[in-house]
Amino acid sequence: MSRFESVQPLAANIRYSDYLARTTLRAWVGMSFLSATLIIVAGLLISWLMPYLAGGADSIVPHFYYVPILFAAARFGPGAALIVALVAGVLAGPLTYVDVAAATAQETERWLTRTAFFVGIGQLMAWLVIPALHPVTEELRRMRQEFDIRRGLKHNEFFLRYQPIYSLRQRRFVGVEALIRWQHPAHGELAPADFLDVAEDSSLIHDIGELVIAEGCRQAEEWATLAREQGRGPWYTAINLSARDLVRPELAYDVASALNRHHLPPELLTIELTESVLALEDAEPALEALKHLGVHLAIDDFGTGYSSLAYLNRFPIDTLKLDRQLVSRLGHDPSAEDLARGIVLLASSLGLKMVAEGIETLEQVERGQELGFDLIQGFYFARPLTADQIPSLLMIDNVDPDHPPTPEATRA
Known part of the structure; x- marks a missing residue:
């Protein structure tokens, strides 16, 4: 296999990954405020419920919180990411036992450290996404208006x-x-x-x-x-x-x-x-x-x-x-x-x-x-x-x- 042939699949994968990321971001940004908020709330509740049903934080490390945090960062920006990260920190900390059966609470240092990671990752995601948000938002606005114009012509x-x-x-x-x-x-x-x-x-x-x-x-x-x-x-x-x-x-x-x-x-x-x-x-x-x-x-x-x-x-x-x-x-x-x-x-x-x-x-x-x-x-x-x-x-x-x-x- 030539060097050129070996590079082709890699380039195709990069293009596909870029397309997938842009499509995902477009879908998130295009989602209504109410729908996005409900998804974040549901994500937080599910993330809290999973360690609880599994028996506690020692059974499953509460990392699922990153999903609603990252979603909030991409959809609403740094402010929303910070709020969701702090809520996640409380849910994954004082409100999550190390051992549910024994009702053993987590050490303060442990859940504060996790909360700091939540906040840091959420802010990093938000600021990385910001440069891409404007073109995607503008693209969605134009798509909506194009649909609206088509409807207006019909009516x-x-x-x-x-x-x-x-x-x-x-x-x-x-x-x-x-x-x-x-x-x-x-x-x-x-x-x-x-x-x-x-x-x-x-x-x-x-x-x-x-x-x-x-x-x-x-x-x-x-x-x-x-x-x-x-x-x-x-x-x-x-x-x-x-x-x-x-x-x-x-x-x-x-x-x-x-x-x-x-x-x-x-x-x-x-x-x-x-x-x-x-x-x-x-x-x-x-x-x-x-x-x-x-x-x-x-x-x-x-x-x-x-x-x-x-x-x-x-x-x-x-x-x-x-x-x-x-x-x-x-x-x-x-x-x-x-x-x-x-x-x-x-x-x-x-x-x-x-x-x-x-x-x-x-x-x-x-x-x-x-x-x-x-x-x-x-x-x-x-x-x-x-x-x-x-x-x-x-x-x-x-x-x-x-x-x-x-x-x-x-x-x-």
């Missing part, structure tokens, strides 16, 4: 809110951005930051993306019908897609199916993508396929650090959305204004629309007018609203930016 807990988009030139609202929300049964309404990172690490992001596309198109057509009935121009709807959605081969087909199913003109749908998405190798074919459908494409959070003029020249982009962090500095940071002015000039030279998001003050509105933004959106006009709250804003012909409409719903 239709995800829905869209819409933030109005205002045209500075037309002085009215011309569209909305659809924003995914989760009405969690225990935690209430959750924003994307609370669940999208977990969804993007699994196939669930595709399910959420399909929901956003379908519901966004359905609602957009409903508003388009309302606009036609009122003799008004249609309003567009912008939706956000993740990088994992963009590289899905069936994305363009799903968008086309939603447009056809709801009879929505493609120019009324805008798909927003982050700049980082454009760096993907598979981005160009996907964007070309979407553009072929007639939908509009926007780069979201433009100016966050990934900006590249090559992307604007390479991809069929229609709109730039200025990053809210840059917008928040307008009015008190000259460098931010210079950068914003440069981006506006760039967009104008390329024939792109310019949207500023995160507008929260009248001063930012006025700076946006001076800089030449086409469209703006933000809390200054309205927080994200439910679908039935949108038409009352979109139907207003002349919205004075100095005194924006503030229906009670927008203050929720």
Whole structure:
């Protein structure tokens, strides 16, 4: 047998041992507080009962206490390990006879020494496990949330809110951005930051993306019908897609199916993508396929650090959305204004629309007018609203930016 062949079984055993240890730790950490506590209590009682039934500490050395102590250390940490170790010391000491039949008590020095070992081993275990606890706990949290998201999708807990988009030139609202929300049964309404990172690490992001596309198109057509009935121009709807959605081969087909199913003109749908998405190798074919459908494409959070003029020249982009962090500095940071002015000039030279998001003050509105933004959106006009709250804003012909409409719903 070669040296390499002899090492292989050893490496396999190490990998298996590591897997077994990690699996055991994951099972312990994932156990509920009540279940873990009951196991510790049961372990202590069984550890006390065994020497008692065997006739005393001289018949069986009370070492079984290490099991609940080590479990407490791994599940709850050093504090719990110390408490369990002290309880074990009392149970294995004054409450355990050397000889049950003769009712002979243990020497104080003997059980105190054992208690010291209990405490020492428990603390050592706890501090050895601590470095592994965080990644395992985080892994379990993400697993639970992934399961929760799957359940939420099944029970239709995800829905869209819409933030109005205002045209500075037309002085009215011309569209909305659809924003995914989760009405969690225990935690209430959750924003994307609370669940999208977990969804993007699994196939669930595709399910959420399909929901956003379908519901966004359905609602957009409903508003388009309302606009036609009122003799008004249609309003567009912008939706956000993740990088994992963009590289899905069936994305363009799903968008086309939603447009056809709801009879929505493609120019009324805008798909927003982050700049980082454009760096993907598979981005160009996907964007070309979407553009072929007639939908509009926007780069979201433009100016966050990934900006590249090559992307604007390479991809069929229609709109730039200025990053809210840059917008928040307008009015008190000259460098931010210079950068914003440069981006506006760039967009104008390329024939792109310019949207500023995160507008929260009248001063930012006025700076946006001076800089030449086409469209703006933000809390200054309205927080994200439910679908039935949108038409009352979109139907207003002349919205004075100095005194924006503030229906009670927008203050929720």
